[in-house]
Amino acid sequence: MGDGHPWSSGFWDCCSPCGTCSLAFCCPCCLHGRTSSRLKDPSMKDDGMCNGGCCLYFSLSWCGLHFIPLMNKRGQIRHNFGLEGSGCGDCMRACCCPCCTLMQHEKELESRAGFLAGNEGYKAPGGMEYGK
Template sequence: MSGANDWNESLFGCFDDWGSCCYGTWCTPCLFGSNAEKISDHHCVGMCCLYSILASCYLCWLPHWFERDQLRKNYDLRPNPACGDALTTICCSACALCQEARELKSRARSRDIYRTNGPTVVTQPAPGSRVVFPDVFRA
């Protein structure tokens, strides 16, 4: 798949988002699980465990490669022309996971911007109706 869109985030832009950078550096399997849940609706903990188990035999790049490919398909993104997804996930796994996390955040933000541009609708109770608050708000 060639992809028609460019990535919003660069592969080595880890320091653009310190939160993702720290998460990807100190808990790489957890970031993978979190990304996988957002990309293909897999269970976060299950994917984290899979990544950790496969990391012990240097095969954690396999599920990462499939998830990265799915992310590119979801957003019709171009692969890295220099090395492609396989080498990116093998050689630069933490950077690739951070890039994917930033990309997902970026795409979610732009989707939310478009979603909230409609008019704000405020409804008020009908005249004479009584507003009942839950017990939490009573003294």
């Protein structure tokens, strides 16, 4: 492992929550799309599963190259949050267990959603209150 912070959940911690696990197993392109949306918009105001990320994953999975978008997304997540890992490790995880990789990506972004949503720039302070 390289320098960096640990991931919020372990790589093999991929069986919960059950709904996300089912999505990773049955329709991985949709989970990859949702993770791509969450990375762009942490508040998930527009829960977009069927987007460019989904289409890319789906189209590359037909020729056995599903690991490429997973590897790239993992590197992007690691870079954005200063997480431990390396490009070689990203490739190995994406090739060997895409479901676990998808789950870890989604869980990491879910755990950081509050932090990311709070970084939207200046917010006006609350109004003053006077005592009675």
